[in-house]
Amino acid sequence: MDMSGDSGVTIAYLKWPNYDSGLYQIILYPAAAKYLRGVSASIVTSACVDPESDIYKNFLGAPSASQVTMDLPSIKSKTIMHYYPRRNIVIEEDQNGDKTTYDLVLTHKW
Numbered sequence: 001m002d003m004s005g006d007s008g009v010t011i012a013y014l015k016w017p018n019y020d021s022g023l024y025q026i027i028l029y030p031a032a033a034k035y036l037r038g039v040s041a042s043i044v045t046s047a048c049v050d051p052e053s054d055i056y057k058n059f060l061g062a063p064s065a066s067q068v069t070m071d072l073p074s075i076k077s078k079t080i081m082h083y084y085p086r087r088n089i090v091i092e093e094d095q096n097g098d099k100t101t102y103d104l105v106l107t108h109k110w
Helices: 030-035 038-044 054-060
Strands: 012-015 025-028 065-072 077-084 089-096 099-107
Touching: 030 038, 030 099, 038 054, 038 099
Parallel strands: none
Antiparallel strands: 012 025, 025 099, 065 077, 077 089, 089 099
């Protein structure tokens, strides 16, 4: 949590499937961008899917696959996972109404 503002903002989430199984995932949310340096801060912005951006051209490239994991048209909510196995990362694109956010998911195994 980032507690520097008026209220706390979640910057990351750590997941363990079981208490004794070890860390499974680290999810960095857009609020984590202020703690990242240089071009890496743009990995949790729309630049991560923009073929003209530096992060896309110089690091990510096109995803090897993309999968819709949730689609609820009645409430205009959709989640798309973009997979980058060469980098061992996933970009989670969350579309809610007119707002889209991007989370960086570091996963132990796919």
